Amino acid sequence: MNHTQDKGRGWSWWYLLFVVQFIAVLWPPFYNSIEPSWMGIPYFYWYQMLWVIVAAVFTAVVHFATRR
């Protein structure tokens, strides 16, 4: 009974997606610039807003991939 459940509790390679989003948003040199701006919005702002959406998608992917 427990075998399939055990798989869901341990490490999953899908969690690397979380590492990617941590690095992408916690390393300011990646995004601390005005250009390329989009619709007048500096890169600094739209990059981080874009990552809100990407991170939500990543989390959803991990949820479905590791669902028991």
Place this chain on the structure above:
Amino acid sequence: MQGVNWVALIVFILLFASVSWLGFAAARWRRGDLDQLHEWGLGGRRFGTLITWFLVGGDLYTAYTFIAVPALAFGSGALAFFAVPYTIVIYPILFLVFPRLWYVCHKRGYITAGDFVKGRFGNRWLALAITITGIVATMPYIALQLVGIQVVVGALGISGTGFMAEMPLLIAFAVLAAFTYSSGLRAPASIAIVKDILIYITAFAAVIIIPMQLGGFGKIFAAVPPAKVILAAPGANTTGAYSAYATLALGSALALFLYPHSLTGILSASSGRAIRRNAAMLPGYTFMLGLLALIGFFAIAAGVDKLPEYAEGFKQFKNNFAVPALLLHSFPSWFVGVAFAAIGIGALVPAAIMSIAAANLYTRNIHREFINKNPTDKEESQIAKWVSLIVKVGALAFILFVPTQYAIQLQLLGGIWIIQTLPAVMLGAYTRWFNSWALLVGWAVGTFAGTWMAIAADLKPTFPLHFAGYTFPGYTAFYTVVLNLALAVILTPVFNALSARQGRIDETLAGDYYA
């Protein structure tokens, strides 16, 4: 200040009155026996994915956030945007740690972090430290919600002297206290739905209409002083604004779900799976928070602080008046009423949950542990109801008699204190390896070091750490929790060697942590 804005005031009062009614009616929603603590204080753990989304969202994204984040953008520029990476990285943490915590709390009947730590480590003093930290960190947070109400009430043009000036706040608080007492967690859960709809309408209207009025984003950012648009590049031998930005985001994220009100929101979910789903859905609020932060820049471009009609508001509330002033400046009165009601109601939801969380902590981990070991269910829930009232009166007294600045500073210290519970609560969900006395020493040193560093840094959130000729400005909470953790790791084998008996009292089983 301008006179009373009657249209806005009437809309505000109507919306406020209808959610108050909702708060009382909520006692009959998914009816349960409110004489049991888990029914009153956790809504019977029956909230599904969607209600949990509203409840946790209403809990974490508070009225103070909606006022303070744009105010920080207005005053300091790009640094305020750390709220976005902060509320991005909290969700992997929520996803990984908190379903485990939910399962063990559900199986063992735990209601608070103190319950969990007591069960996991069998050390009542460690549990007491966690409990007191939770209560002390929550109090100024409740007080700050009142600042949100104060700002919008002031912006509606209501002013007076002495007692009369505080009447709106007193009324709002009496209503809040009454429906929390009678309905428990069901009240904020139902109100959160209305509040969120209002907030989303306001945020999207502001982000679409105001840039059109101001001539587009290009013009808005051109009006912002260049030094505020992006972070200052670090100079030689320092990591400058970069390390401050990243550690503020990460430290705040690690602290957030340790707050008692966050845990209360999470534990009221009906399943661990509902929490995992929410980790993917809650970023909806993060997106809105980012939009709201941009409103601070709109306020700079609109030059609201230069307009004579808002001079008095800025004088009284400082930068916190930026958002209300911009809304007054840009929208017709009826919509200002809707927007201000959204902020005001946005204060009621977290204030209610915070007071319930603090009440649960006192009742379970202080009263039951140290005063009356065997209360009946009814006695237990009755104590919690009274404590929720006392907590709110305390917060109200704080805001009326102590300068607002102290509430803000205490809330900052609260973040530094609450993160010290991370090793016991968050890592405790994964491992029983730590020695409970080592955790207690780590907690104590982290708390004292954090408090000292915050005071040494003039009660600013970041501390300039000097090391090997370099300066690393960073969030004090982050630095001190690293210290705390290092101590817990080093001292665990030492304490284990000193006392062989210690450390084998874990009432939870490995199987308690998953479905």
